[in-house]
Amino acid sequence: MEILVCIKRVPLVGSTFILTDDASEIDTRRLGFTLSPHEECAVEAAVQLRDAHGGSVTLLSLGTAETEEQLREQLAIGADRAILAITDGSEPDPQATAAALLEAIRADGAQFDLVLLGSESADVAGYQTGIRLAHALGLPVVTGVKGLTVDAGVARCERAVGSEREVYSVALPAVITVKDGLNIPRYPSVPGRIKARKKEVSTHEVTLAAPRIVKGRLVVPAAAAKGTKVLDANEQGAAALVDVFREIGLLA
Amino acid sequence: MILVHVDHDRGAVDAVSLQALTLARCLDSDVQAVIMGGAEFAPELGEYGASIVHVAEHPGLTDYAPQATARAIVGLINSLAPTAVLGAGTARGNEVLAHVAAMTDLPFAADCTEITLGSPVRVTRARWGGNLLEESTVITTTLFATVFAHAIPAVQSPAAGAVSAFTPELSPADLAVVIIERAGAASAGVTLAEAKVVVSGGRGMGGPESFSLLEDLAGLLGGTVGCSRVVTSAGWRPHAEQVGQTGTKIAPDLYIACGISGATQHLAGCKNSKTLIAINTDPDAPIMQIADYAIVGDVHAVLPQVIALTRAATGA
Ligand SMILES: Cc1cc2nc3c(=O)[nH]c(=O)nc-3n(C[C@H](O)[C@H](O)[C@H](O)COP(=O)(O)OP(=O)(O)OC[C@H]3O[C@@H](n4cnc5c(N)ncnc54)[C@H](O)[C@@H]3O)c2cc1C
Numbered sequence: 166m167e168i169l170v171c172i173k174r175v176p177l178v179g180s181t182f183i184l185t186d187d188a189s190e191i192d193t194r195r196l197g198f199t200l201s202p203h204e205e206c207a208v209e210a211a212v213q214l215r216d217a218h219g220g221s222v223t224l225l226s227l228g229t230a231e232t233e234e235q236l237r238e239q240l241a242i243g244a245d246r247a248i249l250a251i252t253d254g255s256e257p258d259p260q261a262t263a264a265a266l267l268e269a270i271r272a273d274g275a276q277f278d279l280v281l282l283g284s285e286s287a288d289v290a291g292y293q294t295g296i297r298l299a300h301a302l303g304l305p306v307v308t309g310v311k312g313l314t315v316d317a318g319v320a321r322c323e324r325a326v327g328s329e330r331e332v333y334s335v336a337l338p339a340v341i342t343v344k345d346g347l348n349i350p351r352y353p354s355v356p357g358r359i360k361a362r363k364k365e366v367s368t369h370e371v372t373l374a375a376p377r378i379v380k381g382r383l384v385v386p387a388a389a390a391k392g393t394k395v396l397d398a399n400e401q402g403a404a405a406l407v408d409v410f411r412e413i414g415l416l417a
Numbered sequence: 418m419i420l421v422h423v424d425h426d427r428g429a430v431d432a433v434s435l436q437a438l439t440l441a442r443c444l445d446s447d448v449q450a451v452i453m454g455g456a457e458f459a460p461e462l463g464e465y466g467a468s469i470v471h472v473a474e475h476p477g478l479t480d481y482a483p484q485a486t487a488r489a490i491v492g493l494i495n496s497l498a499p500t501a502v503l504g505a506g507t508a509r510g511n512e513v514l515a516h517v518a519a520m521t522d523l524p525f526a527a528d529c530t531e532i533t534l535g536s537p538v539r540v541t542r543a544r545w546g547g548n549l550l551e552e553s554t555v556i557t558t559t560l561f562a563t564v565f566a567h568a569i570p571a572v573q574s575p576a577a578g579a580v581s582a583f584t585p586e587l588s589p590a591d592l593a594v595v596i597i598e599r600a601g602a603a604s605a606g607v608t609l610a611e612a613k614v615v616v617s618g619g620r621g622m623g624g625p626e627s628f629s630l631l632e633d634l635a636g637l638l639g640g641t642v643g644c645s646r647v648v649t650s651a652g653w654r655p656h657a658e659q660v661g662q663t664g665t666k667i668a669p670d671l672y673i674a675c676g677i678s679g680a681t682q683h684l685a686g687c688k689n690s691k692t693l694i695a696i697n698t699d700p701d702a703p704i705m706q707i708a709d710y711a712i713v714g715d716v717h718a719v720l721p722q723v724i725a726l727t728r729a730a731t732g733a
Contacts, residue, residue: 178681180703182549191549202646202663205645229697260524285511285527285683287662288544289551292563293515300519305593308483309508311656320576323600324508326426328608330600331481335593345663346649346656372610377524377556384550388688391709395700398714403722406694407730409710413671415614415638416730 166220166315166337168211171266171294172204172239175287176233181385188382191288191308200235202345203283209350210313210343211281212243218315221245223275227265229254233366241353241361248273250371258376259289263297265371270302272369279320280340299340306340307333311347317319418447420471420497422490422504422513423462425455426481433505435571437564440575441503442466444534444615451493453478453486456580465571472582477592481509485592487516489585494521494559500534501560510563511670518561523563526553530568532559543568546662546685567668567689607641609658614640616672617660617687618648621676621697621716625653630720631675637727638671643687645677661686663694675716679704696720 176191177199183192211222217333224239224247226232236247250269270277280302282295299306312323312330318337323330325346328369335341391395396402410416419441441448444463450459450467459470490513502517504510506528517568518525530550531541537554543565544551555562585628604671609615616635618628631642643652645662659668663683672690677683679695679702687693688707695708696719705711712719 178545178548180679180681182545202650212656258524260518260522263519277695284508290528290544290546291525292511293518293525296512296515297519305484305590307594308512324437326508327610328657331596332598333594334597345646346659349650349652350524365526378526378540379556381552381554383544384552386550388707391707393706393708395709396710396712398712398719400722400726402712402714403719403726405728406710406712406723409692409694410638410671410727413731415671416727 166214166218166279166408167276168215168220168243168279168281169224169225169270170204170207170211170222171280171282172200172208172223172235172298173226173283173286174228174235175201183185184383184385188384189371189380190383191358198231198234200239201283201287203285203343206345206347207283207343208239208242208244209279209348214279214315215302219225220278223248225250225266225269227252227257227262227269227376237361238353240364241357243357246365246367249366249368250374251368252275252371255373256376257381258378259291259293261296261374261376262294263301264374266294267301268371270368273367278337280304282340282342283340295340295342302340304340305335305337306342307335308417309361310341310343313343313347331364418449418497418499419445419501419503420493420499421450421467422447422486422510423450423452423458424505424507424509425452425458430458430461430569431505431507433507433510433564433566436567436569437503437505437510438462438465438467439572439574440532440564441567445500446578450667451490452487453489456582459578459580463576464573466574466576467578468576469579469581470578471587474582475585475587477587480573481594482592482595483509483512484516484590484594485585485587486513487520488591489588491520492585492712493583499559501562504563506563506565514561514563523561524555524557524560526555527563528565529562530565532560532562545681546666548681553659609641609643609660609665610639610667612667613669614638615643615660615667616640616667616673616675617643617645617677618675619645619677620647622648622711623717627717628654630716630724632723634673634720634727637724637731640671643667645683660724674704674708675720677704679707
C-alpha cells in the first residue's frame, strides 16, 4: 500500500501566546516547533499499515525550508521518504494549501492508495484541507477518524461521537483525516534518527495562490482575572477544599 | 437571505445548529434552514428563526452522509442564491460546509465567533482551539462559515418554519461515504463531556497507579476522571479521557487539575470550567495562575487528605 501523509510545522506554544508587534503572527523567536498530535497519529498509523500490508510511506509538507526538521523527525519514526513543498513562508489560506499540496503530489508523480491528513491543523484549524484535496484528486474522504483498519482494499473508519462510534467504510484509494487518540505515536529511536538522516527529502517549489480569507489581526482573548485563592498543603487546605465542594453543592 | 444547515441525529436537533440560526438572525431578517429529512423539526427551527425549512428527501439520506448533504445544499444555493450559508462548528457542520466549499471552489471560514456581512465580509474565527482569534476578510460571492460551538447562546426568535420539501440530485459517489454501523458506548458511566465534576491528572501524577486517587475523589464527588496529553501519550489512560485542544472540550461545574502544568492546548479544553482547583508542586505553573483555588503541594500528599475529609463529609 502506498501511503501519503500530509503534515504541518507549527510553533510549540507554551502557556501564553506572544504576538508580533503588528499582531499579524505569533512571535516564534523563542519557540520550538512541532506537529499537531493529529498528524503524529497519522504518521504512526501509516507506518503500522505499511508494516502490515507492505508498500511505503511518503510524507508531504508545505512550508519553509525549516520544515525539514519535522519531516526528519517523522522519517525517524519510520516513514520512507519525504516531499517538501517549499513556500515563501507566507501563510496560505485553506484553498491555496490544498492547491499547493495537489501541485506537489502531481509533480512527484507517485500514485497513492491512501492519503492521510490531520482532522484540522493545530494553528489555523480550517477543517477543510483534506476535503478539498480529496475533491481535487477525485477521491472519497472520511474525516475525524479515531479508529482505522484496512482489509482487502477497504478502509473501516471509526469516528467518536460522545461515547459512541460511527463506522464508515470506504474503498481505497481514499483520503482520510484522523484525530489524536487513533493510536499512541511512538518516539523516534536513536537508530531511527540515524537512518532518517540518509532518507530522501525531495523539494519542490510551489507558488501559493493569493488567499481569499485574508488574515488581518490576531487577538488573544482576554482571560477573566480570577484572583486565585492559595490554600495550604495540609489538613486546613484539604478542609477548605471540602468546603468548596460543599458550596458547589456536591456534598448533599 | 441566509441559509443555515441544521444537523440532526436520531430524533434530536444539534444544539450548535440552533446557535448558528441565532447568529444568522442577527445578520439578516430572512433566515431559512436546510435539513436532510427531519420535516418534524420544522416547528422547532421556526421557533429559532427559520422562515422556511428546506427538507431534502432522498432514499439515500436515511442517516448522516456528508458529501450527499453538501450536494443537496449546493443545489439549493444554485436555486436560492443566499448571501451566506452557515452551519454548526462541529465535526459534522464543518465537514459539510468544507464539502460545499470544495464543490463550489469558494472560501470557507470555520469556527467563527463573529460575522459581519457586506463588502468586504469580515469574520472573527477561532484558531488553536479558541485560544487565539483571527480577524479576517473573506473575498467571496457567498459566505460559507460555521459558528464556533457554544460561542453564542441559541435564542428563540419565532418565524413561520414552513416546510419546503425538495429532492436533491445525488450521484453514487455522493453516497459513497455513509455510516454503516454504530459501535456502542464504551462505558456506562458519565461521559467526560457531560460530567459535572472532572478530576484530572497530568505528568505530575508520576504514573498510572496514582490515578486510583483521582478515581476515588471523582467517585466521591459524582464525577469522572480526565487527563492531559502527556498521560495519554504515555499510555497511562485512554484518549477518551484527554481534555484539551485535541481531546475533549468540557465546561464542568468543577475541574480539579492535579499535576497538570496548564499548557494552552490543555486549557483550551477546560478554561470554561465554572470552578477550577489546581494542585501542583510549582506555584508558578500557568494552571496555578488561572485557578480559583490552588494548593502548592505534592499530589501524593494532598490528595489522600482531601479524599479522607471528603469521605468523612459524605459519610461514605
Ligand atoms: C497542537 C497541540 C495540541 C495539543 N493538545 C493537547 C490536549 O488536547 N490536551 C493536553 O493536555 N495537551 C495537549 N497538548 C500538549 C500540551 O502542549 C502539553 O504538553 C501537555 O498538556 C502537558 O501535560 P502535563 O501538564 O500533564 O505535563 P507537564 O507540562 O509536564 O506538567 C506537569 C506538571 O506537574 C507538576 N508536578 C510534577 N510533580 C508533581 C507532584 N508530585 N505533585 C503535584 N504536581 C506535580 C509540575 O510542576 C508541572 O506543572 C497539545 C500540544 C500541541 C502542540
